[in-house]
Amino acid sequence: MTHILKINNLSKHFGGLKAVSGISFGIEECKISGLIGPNGSGKTTTLNMISGLLTPTAGEIYFKDTNIVGKKMAEINRMGIARTFQQIRLFPELTCFQNVLAARHTREGEAWWHPIVMPKKSEAEAKKSRQKSLEILDFVGIYEHRNTQAKNLSYGNQRKLEIARALATEPKLLLLDEPVAGMNPTESEGIVSLLKKLRADGLTAILVEHTMNVVMNICDDIVVLDMGQIIAEGKPAEILANQRVIDAYLGKRGGKGDA
Ligand SMILES: Nc1ncnc2c1ncn2[C@@H]1O[C@H](COP(=O)(O)OP(=O)(O)OP(=O)(O)O)[C@@H](O)[C@H]1O
Numbered sequence: 001m002t003h004i005l006k007i008n009n010l011s012k013h014f015g016g017l018k019a020v021s022g023i024s025f026g027i028e029e030c031k032i033s034g035l036i037g038p039n040g041s042g043k044t045t046t047l048n049m050i051s052g053l054l055t056p057t058a059g060e061i062y063f064k065d066t067n068i069v070g071k072k073m074a075e076i077n078r079m080g081i082a083r084t085f086q087q088i089r090l091f092p093e094l095t096c097f098q099n100v101l102a103a104r105h106t107r108e109g110e111a112w113w114h115p116i117v118m119p120k121k122s123e124a125e126a127k128k129s130r131q132k133s134l135e136i137l138d139f140v141g142i143y144e145h146r147n148t149q150a151k152n153l154s155y156g157n158q159r160k161l162e163i164a165r166a167l168a169t170e171p172k173l174l175l176l177d178e179p180v181a182g183m184n185p186t187e188s189e190g191i192v193s194l195l196k197k198l199r200a201d202g203l204t205a206i207l208v209e210h211t212m213n214v215v216m217n218i219c220d221d222i223v224v225l226d227m228g229q230i231i232a233e234g235k236p237a238e239i240l241a242n243q244r245v246i247d248a249y250l251g252k253r254g255g256k257g258d259a
């Protein structure tokens, strides 16, 4: 088994609040690993540290054997880690196509407005970028909306565009923060099959998700957080049967017998 990502004793404190408190785990290549836990358990904070949005208070994050702690978000992105956000972040006035193109240019180390202000980098490269952007829109299923402004998309399609923007950077590891939140069951199934296709193509993903049937349906491995700490790790069936996990979700903390 190859770990594409290894997290070592990672912590993030906000003043006195220990949002993440000394967690360690590995992520296997070409798998979808679930990162689950009750509200406020530290899931988004963990993704924020991996993607470079937040600097850890302590610990290491190894991506293919390089410690990426302290690196900037754009650099981590160029190394092959992309993410989506719990709160959708798009350029509302730009079309779907422009949104994806802008994300590609971030990867190439240019300002997002580069293709608008300075269209000629090299015509061949620009053409490749445009083609790739259209392919990605097709892959996530919103090609027909390529010329629609992001603000005019349905909620489900905005979520797909978020994923398209992350894929635009051609990542090896994709971090997904509640990609089906607020979706209806049909839209949610669409995302699940999309993620399965990506996995079949060799992508590795960390999926933060509350919807249990989505998690159980798609995740190869699961890490469970509660109050910033790992309380369980294992296969979906093991997690479902784990008493600590059940207690954390039902809010029955403390009082663990006589121990
Ligand atoms: N920038 C911040 N400043 C202060 N506290 C924060 C900050 N970000 C997160 N927290 C706190 O850290 C804890 C973990 O938050 P986090 O967003 O990681 O939880 P989560 O597991 O993603 O929850 P949810 O399922 O609700 O999205 C919470 O108590 C939250 O209020």
Ligand SMILES: [Mg+2]
Pocket (backbone or CB within 6 Å): 043, 044, 045, 086
């Ligand atoms: Mg969160």
